[in-house]
Amino acid sequence: MKECVAMLLAGGQGSRLYALTHKLAKPAVPFGGKYRIIDFPLSNCVNSGIDTVGILTQYQPLVLNDYIGNGQPWDLDRLYGGVHVLPPYQKATRSDWYKGTANAIYQNINFIERYNPQYVLILSGDHIYKMDYDKMLDFHKETKADCTIAVLEVPMEETNRFGIMTTDKKGRITKFEEKPKKTESTLASMGVYIFTWDKLKAALEKDEADKNSENDFGKNIIPDMLATKRRLMAYPFEGYWKDVGTIDSLWEANMDLLDPNMPLDVWDPSWKIYSRTAGRPPHYIASGARVENSMITEGCTVEGELESVVLFAGAKVGRDAVVRDSIIMPGAVVEDGAQVNYAIIAEDAVIQKGAVVGARPEHMADVSKWGVAVVAEGVTIGAGAKVPPKAMVEQDVKDGDKA
């Protein structure tokens, strides 16, 4: 038996990441030089002593399945427990896609019960944060909660993007609003829940029987548990947390790694973030290169100039190329003399000689047209071509053309 089993919701398409998630699920999107988004919750699990994790997949699972493999990079290859990828499957009488987050867990009740856990930790695969779930579990036990929701303070103007909790003095949740237009509280749900398993199981079964339900944790399960006077507690989290569901937030979270105050510290040996890596030689900084305030990993070659850049494994930046405030994903190449500003260059894309991608806001006549430019996986931007800011380039751009 396991005291606590984690279920990681990784089936989301991440449609607001557009071209970046055409071929892979959001949790598999590369992040921070050598990671993928899912490395954060997975590493948190293993660092918190949780060794049994079910990963619920549905949308474009190939890359994710391959990446997770037997779970060894996260030390989750266990004789009993370990990591299991759980796609929707055919049952004797019928088969269904996962209809919602709650339904995904409902369809895997059998998986959870194999471990006979007292508690179930529900996580999502699209947040970047470091968190000790064990401390949260202690809190859940101490407060004798049926459900504990991790919360953090957000600015009042952002409350409409989150599930907002109102609590009494002791932290018991009295009200839950999903993306409210107007609210009193600024406690936002991080999408991290611990449930006492028998309570969750009952709620899931009840929810499943309700034909009108959207089978969603935020919209259905939590409001119903509140309505039925279950004990829901808010667990305050202090620290870095970011939903990387949009181009801007994905770009920002990468840039946060470069912040001198290190709000997101991946170098701390006591809380390592694990990942599956290809194992390439150390990176090479040529003479004449200039690198400042950047992150570079194995297999990269830098001959040009980098400032505030996250360079992923095997990326190359040629001579006299200038890259600023950008993230260059695995295997992407910025050729000699090209310029990249405020951009996300996805895997294996090529920015050929002298091409210009993105722009700096201070160089814009109309700042409202400014934004992060994205070049999708495998796309080639021809020599001397131009990609304007905020563009989303999914097809090759010929030499000298404008995207």
Place this chain on the structure above:
Amino acid sequence: MRSANAMGIIFANMHDENIPELIARRTMASAPFAGRYRMIDFVLSGMSVAGMQNIGVVVRNNYQSLMDHLGNGREWDLSRKRGGLAIFPPGAQGAGNGSQGRIEALGNVIDYLSFNKEELVVMSDCDIACDLDYAALIKEHSASGADVTVVYEKAPIKDSLLEDNITYVLGQDGYVSEIRVNDYKKGMQNLSMSVYIIERELLLNVLKDAIVRGYESFEKDILARNLTILKVRGYEYTGYRARISDMRSYFDENLRLLEHENLKALFPKERQVYTKVRDEAPVRYAIGSQVTNCIVADGCIIEGEVENSVLFRGVRVGKGVKIKNCVIMQGTVIEPGAQMENVVTDKNVKVCEGVSLRGAKGFPVFVGKGQCVE
């Protein structure tokens, strides 16, 4: 690829005496090289990539660091139910006094050699980091009909190798007509790279006879004495190689990788070099850092200036630091304001604030494992 019909034997401690400072607590096989590797990675990866699935590593002493590095061989894809990686300390298969000779070492694994089924045995030392294509070597050996194939490079004998070299005189047909031990001649020689390929049954036979006669050296006592009976063929390796023959060459060979062509030659796309994964974060270059002509392994945090240097994993370079022509091994911490030129620091060294440490280009300063330079 179908698994190769050859097993591997790697000698971990051969040539240890070349780098006394570095092997105080390790073997030649576990000497760190090229930022994130150990010398054995090049041999082991080469064999694994060639489809060899049964590889024994013979160790003599100081092998804890090597055992730690190799684990169960998973990182080289050698954690196998059938075969895989096996490590043989002295006495692993019977008595064994831990002597230096290759015959003694092979005698120690005679059972291992006997019960395996591969037709061929490839033997190698760990003092040369190179990109040897073992698959091509095996293929050529099998096609040639030779009893033994020896791998050599065309190179002069460096002073540091005067007491540790084997050279071959080759006939027109490519077969070895003479084997010389510790030759002193000037000019290009066919210098042995201590890689041998031989039929397993044949190896067992000559080995048993050699042990009976109290022989020690595979090259001197088995090969050189029997050139009339054994057909020994030379195989020239022409690719990139870094031979560690003394501390100077250790320093030079690390820095030689700063030529980009060299780095690319040692790590070609088609043959990956595997090593132990340490889950280090990417390198962080702080505001104000200045780095040129360096190779840098993951986990480093750089705030100062670094030029012409090799930084291994997890090195910290503080503000105002100036480093030039250095080989900085794993976990070294260089505090603010320190200056270093022509220095090799072993693992987990600490160089304190404001210290200035300078070696000569031909005579680098070496700072031993875990030392604190105040």
